[in-house]
Amino acid sequence: MKPWQKLLHWFDREGRKLPWRNTRDPYRILVSEIMLQQTQVTRVIDFYRAWMKRFPTWNALAKATNAEIIHAWAGLGYNRRGLALRDIARSIVTNGIPKTRNEWLTLKGIGPYTADALAVFSLHERHWPTDTNLRRVGGRLWLAKPYPQMSDDERIHKFADAWIPYTGRFFDLPQAAFDLATSICTKTPTCSTCPLKDDCLAAPKFLSGKVRTPKRMIKKTKEQIHPGKKYPDRIYRGRILSLVRQSESPIVISKIGALIDPTFSIIDQSWITAMIDRLIKDGLLAKSKNKLTLP
Ligand code: SF4
Incomplete structure (x- = not known):
């Protein structure tokens, strides 16, 4: 069995059933991707459901005022994300839905990761949307790096391109890798339970017990804190x-x-x-x- 088939088998058994999966609707995909930026999956689920009830389509969202967005986004934090999402909806209502990854990239508020995610989930193009999670899985699997960095992304994309099949459910692989990254291929991975342990170049390093877990994998962005104040x-x-x-x-x-x-x-x-x-x-x-x- 090919490694990607092993991953999909595992995903079918162990993957999470999330409300924004099993759809090719770019609106549902984009809402979830924007909400998931800097917010955890478990927190996003209820907000996502409420949002889809209130703004079920690009049109409904495009008509929303700033005040309506701010009310609907309350509790998710980083409120600019809600307004950016509404602005994208307005652009789409005027100019139509992008038909390629590169067309998505031209929209303000859509970066390479989000464009890749939309292209693979909605357009069924072959991509590996490299956020922290997919960088960790890809860098370990293909580059033998226990703690890959952003500077490894170009090589990860090259290996992904050779690894992802052209047929079958290749479009489910990023979601499968995401679930693997958050359950097994975590900061300190449990390789012995991983469906990819026989294919992964970093597995022998982890299984030998010689990898030291760094205290911090990524330096946190320094937040601005006013002198004398407790919080950012x-x-x-x-x-x-x-x-x-x-x-x-x-x-x-x-x-x-x-x-x-x-x-x-x-x-x-x-x-x-x-x-x-x-x-x-x-x-x-x-x-x-x-x-x-x-x-
Ligand atoms: S074998 Fe270990 S390091 Fe490799 S993908 Fe699986 S959990 Fe991650």
């Missing part, structure tokens, strides 16, 4: 947005600092103002005189 600015921006979203009337800007930060003092006002300006620039808030509302 991202958390305080989220609090400002929640405050305005939950309020029935506009909120006076000068009151916001004390409402979102128990340690707020007047010297923090310029920091708060800068965060509000950023939220307005991102289209997430609107300002009228000295008050804030949703746009």
